[in-house]
Amino acid sequence: MSHGVRAAIIGATGYGGAELIRLLQAHPLVQITSVISTSNAGAPLAEHFPHLQEIVLDVLDVLDVDLIAGKADVVFLATPAGVSAELSPKLLAAGLKVIDISGDLRLKSSADYEKWYKKPAASEEVLARSIYGLSEVFGDEVKGSDLIANPGCYPTATLLGLVPAVAAGWIDPSTIIIDAKSGVSGSGRGVSLGVHYSEVNENLTAYKVNKHQHIPEIEQALGRIVGKPVITTFTTHLVPMTRGIMATMYASVNGEHTLEDFTQLYSQYYEGRKFVRIRKNGKLPSTKEVFGSNYCDIGFAVDERTGRVTIVSVIDNVVKGAAGQAIQNLNIMQGWDETTGLLFAPVYP
C-alpha cells in the first residue's frame, strides 16, 4: 500500500479494540495486519464479535513484540491500565509507533498515576516521551511523534468544552464544577455487578466521587493552559444507555461575556477543526446527536443572574473518547488530513 501504514490492535476482544477495527477497516490509508488477544490467540475474532465476521482478519494473534514488528508499523493498545506501562517501551524499541488508549501514559507525574490508578507507573523516560493527544488542543505536538497517550473519554468531552474559555481567561478556573454522565460501554466489555442490566436499567448512579482517575488528567491539561495548578470538582454518573458522554460544566464568568460572545469565541478557537461543532443561539447538544461518530458538540447558557456559564459537551465515548480520536491522532502523526477515514455522520435515531 503506497504511503499507508499497517496496524496491529492489542485488546482486539474488547470494546475499544472492536471499535478500532470497525473504523480502521474503512480507513483508506490503513491496513489491519494483526488483531491480538492474550486470552484467545488462535481463535476466530468473530467468536467474540460476530458483527465483524468477514470484515477483517479472522484469527487472533498472540501478543509477541517481534511478531507485531514483522507485520505492522503502528500499534494501538486498547488494554486495561498497567499493560502499556510495561509494553510500550518494548514496542518502541522494536521500531513501532504506539497509540495507547488506556490511562497509563497520560499523567506526567508517576506519583499522580500511582495515587489515582493504584498501579506502578510507566518509566519516567516513557512518560516524558508520550504526547497527550487531545487532537484539537495539542495536535501540533502529535505531529511526528511516535508515542501517543490518547485522552480519556471524560477528559475529552470536558477539556474540549473548557479549554477555549479557560485559555481566553473568560472563566475563573477555581470555580469550575464538572458534572459528567456516561453510557455503560465506558466501563468495557467485562462484567461486574455495577454494570449488570438490572442494576443499571431505570437507574442513575454517581460513582468514584472525588476519586475518579480522570481528575488529575483534567487538572494537568487545564494547568498547562493557564500556566499554574488548577483544582476542579468532577463527578461521574452511570446512565442506562450504551454509548455517550455528556459533560455539563459550570464556572463563574470573568467580566461581561454574553452567550453570543461564548459562541463566537469557541467557533473561532475550533475554526477549521471539523470534529468540534459549536451550537448557536443557546441550543444545547444531546448524546444521540454524536452517537457512533467522532464529533464533539458543544453548547452554552449564560446566566446573568448568577454570573455563571453552563457549558454542555457531548461525545461518543468509544469513538471521539477512544478509537476515533486515536485514529485522528494517527492521521495527525502521519501528516494526513485529520479527518481521513473519520468523516461519517452520527447514527440517528
Ligand SMILES: NC(=O)C1=CN([C@@H]2O[C@H](COP(=O)(O)OP(=O)(O)OC[C@H]3O[C@@H](n4cnc5c(N)ncnc54)[C@H](OP(=O)(O)O)[C@@H]3O)[C@@H](O)[C@H]2O)C=CC1
Ligand atoms: N470503553 C471506553 O469507552 C473507553 C475505554 N478507554 C480505555 O481503553 C482501554 C480498553 O478499554 P475497553 O476496550 O473498554 O476494555 P475491555 O475490557 O472491553 O477490553 C480490554 C481488552 O484488553 C485485553 N487484555 C486484558 N488484559 C490484557 C493484558 N494483560 N495484556 C494485553 N491485553 C489484555 C483483553 O483482551 P484479551 O483478554 O483477549 O487479551 C480485553 O479484550 C482501557 O484502558 C479503558 O480504560 C478509554 C476511553 C474510553
Ligand SMILES: CC(=O)N[C@@H](CCC(=O)OP(=O)(O)O)C(=O)O
Ligand atoms: C462508565 C465507566 O465506568 N467509565 C470508565 C471510564 C474508564 C476509562 O476510560 O478509563 P481510563 O481513561 O482511565 O483508561 C470510568 O469511569 O472509570
